[in-house]
Structure formats: structure tokens, C-alpha cells
Amino acid sequence: MRLNRSTRRRLGFSLIELLIVIAIILVIAAIAAPKLNNARQHSQEMAAIRQINTIHTAQTQYFSQFGKFAETLAQLGPPASGTPGPGASDLIPGDLALGEKTGYKFTMAGTKEGYSVTVVPVAFGQTGRRTFFSDQTLVIRENWGAEPATAQSKEIK
DSSP, X not given: OOOOHHHHHHTOOOHHHHHHHXXXXXXXXXXXXXXXXXXXHHHHHHXXXXXXXXXXXHHXXXXXXXXXXXXXXXXXXXXXXXXXXXXXXXXXXXXXXXXXXXXXXXXXXXXSSSEEEEEEESSBTTTBSEEEEEETTOOEEEEESSSOOOTTSEEOO
């Protein structure tokens, strides 16, 4: 039995048609991938800023309970066992107390005036494009680059 051209056409797609569809999908994916990466980095940066605000709130609570600012993130985190105290006050989540969350590394240090928080991406350019700094003044500062932000960096408005 011999099939005419229109009958053959209804049996499926030709190889050329399938290759064209695949090429179109690859072009769309190539255009969308960088935008998706930028959106992911932006969301991780916003999450890092929210975590800095969480640290500020925890420091305020710590100060009201113990009369001084915490010097490390561990002092704000959950206790290993037992009840909360000055060594581990259970004011921030455990993963933040360990110093790494949402693609950023958090470092807190005690200062003469209070405390400082430095936040840098775990993998610069992949998990974030900015670094952050804040202290007891509650002002969050940013640096667009791999170098950590400082007290002299531009303030986030």
C-alpha cells in the first residue's frame, strides 16, 4: 500500500520540524537563564539584608536581657542543651548562628561601642554581587564588589 504525501504528514513530525522546535527552546532558555540568575542573586541579597535586621532585633533583646551586646552569633543562637543564657540566648535561628545562610557568610564581632556585622557572599558572583556591613547604629551599608563593605561604604536607602 502506497501512502500519499498528506497521509504521511499526519503520521508524525519530520526530523527538521523537531530540530527547529528544539532550536527555538534553546534560544529562549539562553535568553532566560541570565535573568533567572540575576533574580536569584537579588533575592539572596534581600534575604541577607533581612537577616541583618534579624541580628539587630536579637541584639536589642540580648542587650535588654543581659545589659550588653552579644559579641558572637553563637551568643544569639540556640543553646546546645539546657536553657537559654548569655552564652546562647536562642534569639536567632541555628543556621544563622553558625554564620551561613541564603548564600551569604555572616560574621559578627564585638566593638568598644557595640558590635559590627559583616556579610559577604559564599561565592561572589554566584550567590551575590554585593557585600554588607552594619553595626549598632542599625544602618546597613553595601559595597558592589568582592571587597567587604565597611562603616564608610554607601548606605542602603
